[in-house]
Amino acid sequence: MVRFTKKVEYALISLRHIANAKDEIITAKQISNKFNIPYELLAKVLQKLKKEKILESNQGVNGGYKLIKQLNEISLSSLIDVIEGKLAIVECLHEKDINDCFISDTCNIKSPINKMQYELENLLKHKMVSDFV
Amino acid sequence: MVRFTKKVEYALISLRHIANAKDEIITAKQISNKFNIPYELLAKVLQKLKKEKILESNQGVNGGYKLIKQLNEISLSSLIDVIEGKLAIVECLHEKDINDCFISDTCNIKSPINKMQYELENLLKHKMVSDFV
DNA sequence: TTAAATACGACTATATTAGTCCAGTTTATA
């Protein structure tokens, strides 16, 4: 299947929302309430965005999140990477697997799949979160 | 995650192999052996390709499969459709779900996701199985 | 009549995704 995960969806929704709020600090709870997203799950997504320096956080009362990157600096590809690790359209393109594929010799779609991977990555790389308007 | 399923992989491998064999009839067992693909699973994939008139089959001794479409007439998009049903990058784009999304009013990424869906479909629609060479 | 093939539904196993629980830490402010 070719589908974005909920986590990526939640990240997009959150980034849009935080960006719209300008410099106002936004809490996980606000987003969770407004968009009916499970709080704990959302919190984890935001934490990842923070680790990648897309968001900045303040703890404690009046704490919350603020954007420190422009939405047009964040590609969909990097967002997916951040949230669910490097994308690979088939198992065998994951680095760890590349050597223990046991049909590798006979496999007749290796190089085309590589090309496809490249094109897909390219699409996602040039698709910025800001395009999502 | 954005990944092709094994079934789609197996379909690609099979189509390539059958196409390479020219007019020779190929059995599921041959493909299963050569590429180490579980026989029963492969059989089901081939049956789907048959139902979609991509392959033609003969039962009984000396039976097997033959291509009845050119590889350049089969888009990746249609192949995925055949094998795992209509693709949607997020749940809410599945027709059955479209009316029971309960953040639909507040959702701030509806239209961008639609555009993304369109672009991805477009990429897959113009990517033919024959491109996989 | 038999063996080699496809056809197909029901089932089980495994992996991934989604969501929950709980115990922290930080910090403004009453």
Add this chain to the structure above:
DNA sequence: TATAAACTGGACTAATATAGTCGTATTTAA
């Protein structure tokens, strides 16, 4: 300085999707 509001983070469970298996039926060349 106590408290409540917020983030942090690990371990867990639940739900779903994918992968694979089993059994039985049907077809057909030799």
